[in-house]
Amino acid sequence: MKNLIRAAAVTASAIALVGGAATAAHAVNYDIKVNGGYTPNPANVKLTSVGAVGLSTPLISWGCTSSSGMASLKVGASVPSPHASISSFALTGCTWPGGLPMNVTTSAGWNLSITGGGPTVWNATITGIAAHVVDAVGGTTCAFDVTGSVNGSFDEGTQDLTITSSSLTVSNMTGGCLGLIANGDPLTTAATYHVTNPATGLTWPIDIS
DSSP: HHHHHHHHHHHHHHHHHHHHHHHHHHHOOOOOOOOTTTHHHSSEEEEESSSSSSEEEEEEEEEEEEEEEEEEEOOOEEOOOEEEEEEEEEEEEEEETTTTTTEEEEEEEEEEEEEOOSSSEEEEEEEEEEEEEEEEESSSOOEEEEEEEEEEEEEETTTEOOOOOOOEEEEESSSSGGGOOOOTTTEEEEEEHHHEEETTTTTEEEEEE
């Protein structure tokens, strides 16, 4: 029995070691350039939604007319993850079905990382997302927090960041929310953001390899 337990422990340790090695192998640094070079570093970029932003939980679909954010992009020949930090993010014109206006405020600490793909369309993930949603007519009908991450892709050709899936969760719900939102609900979102130089309104452009 002791030998069996010892063998199981050794096997478990080996699996953990292999798993750790696999995780480390995926921690790839990227060559990130703006305008074909490594300056400025970091490069400030603006994210502007292309059209509306869709949001939904199991019982309700709603959205915002526009969204924008600012990010600090690391530039260099071997940039580690996270590759950009999102310093500000806003959603405007957010409305529930029936016309109930909603205000969305966000907390800092969002990070964007390239997670593979290429050579011109790259997989990306944004982690550390935190937002507070509250109705704009007194705050008594509905309020809740949203935390988690989203996945998407960055297209060098269009300089667009597209959100394709999300792992966001509702918590701290108050006000009843008309029975349409509950703690633990998954929240999904879909949007495309054009990435530009905030000083000129033009693309840098950003190149990754």
